[in-house]
Amino acid sequence: MEYCFGVDIGGTTVKMGLFSGEGELLEKWEIPTKKGTDSKPLLKAVGEEMEKCLSRKGIKKEEIAGVGMAAPGPVNEEGLLRGAVNIGWGDVFLGREAEKIMEIFPVFIGNDASFAALGEFTFGAGKDVSSLIMITLGTGVGGGVVLNGQVLMGKTGTAGEIGHTTINPFETLTCNCGKKGCLEQYASATGMVRMAEKFLQESNKPSPLRQLDKITAKDLWEQAKKGDELALDITKYVSHLLGMAIANACYIVDPEMVVIGGGVSQAGQFLLKMIQEAYAQHVFPHCRDKKFALAKLHNDAGIYGAAAMVFEKK
Structure with missing residues (x-):
């Protein structure tokens, strides 16, 4: 052996x-x-x-x-x-x-x-499909593509870097990569916290989030699950941007499945449903039934x- x-x-x-x-x-x-x-x-x-x-x-x-x-x-x-x-x-x-x-x-x-x-394609959530895009939501936003059983690396090794696709060309803050307006600035765990702080400053809505000394992405999604109106506003906005970025990626490679992983994915089916609904708003009708799944292999x-x-x- x-x-x-x-x-x-x-x-x-x-x-x-x-x-x-x-x-x-x-x-x-x-x-x-x-x-x-x-x-x-x-x-x-x-x-x-x-x-x-x-x-x-x-x-x-x-x-x-x-x-x-x-x-x-x-x-x-x-x-x-x-x-x-x-x-x-x-x-x-x-x-x-x-x-x-x-x-x-x-x-x-x-x-x-x-x-x-x-890994997810071979042993995890995607082992029964022919192709997938995986998005990891953690400290940053990572991505990978597997097409017809082959992982896509690209000429320079940056294939699948969905976290650094531009979703806001008017952003003034600089991403860690040196660009401005990257998906990672909004949809990573740190980006979600930044969005939460922004919404809290710009809104007068009451929220349990205001009682926390330091907000985390986990806090944000837990409050959204409980029906907190402001937390839902924030998570819907973040999901909207994720749905848009995933839709754009799917137009290019058209995978059979989209897998969501990373620490934020612990929010589970609630998060998955919000992302999938946002995705459906940004694609042709015949693309809306694409499979979405949570990663199974985790770390x-x-x-x-x-x-x-x-x-x-x-």
Whole structure:
């Protein structure tokens, strides 16, 4: 039996998983992310963890079919990671460097959101469809596209970056990416909080949100579920922008399913219904019945997608 490792490098932790050749997750764990301008210390730590895992399981390196590695940044066709801002890295051929340090071959790398989409497509919410777009609503807004079983990376590795599509050309504040008016500025967890604060300032409507010292996206959706009028105004506005962005994306790639993941997706079917209704307002009538689903793999989507990439390439 061959095995593979799935690795998901995040800003806080590196998630790791050992998979069987049949795609079964045999063991998973995580380690703190070593930040800095040099990627080598982190890769060395990941390699050491893999050695420990193989020793525990009594598996030889020769039995490892490869490593899939999800990175928090765009990865181009040549395998160049074009920087990982949240970690401190600049441009690096991460796969090549990982192979030298870990001495496990081959190592396939890709964008974390794209790999999460591949994970949901192969093992999660989308395993019964032919194509999907996945939107992750967390600290930022990530996105990935899988068409006819193939994850879409693009020439520069930015395919699926729906969070940085422009939905307000008149925005004056600058997004973390350097642009203005990105979807992420409104529909990420931090963006939703910004919208909540704006609505609270501009409205006189009473709301339990006014009693909170620090509002979170979770607070916002909980109050909306309870029927708070102001919270509903805010969530409807955010959902309107999400629906518009998803509709535009679907016109380009026309997937069978839209998957919503990330921490905000814990708001569940209430959030999904609002987004789906907003989407329906922005598309042709024959596109309105597109499937919408919540992500099933949650924080494990990245390692599942990374493993799926190994299986696909092998």
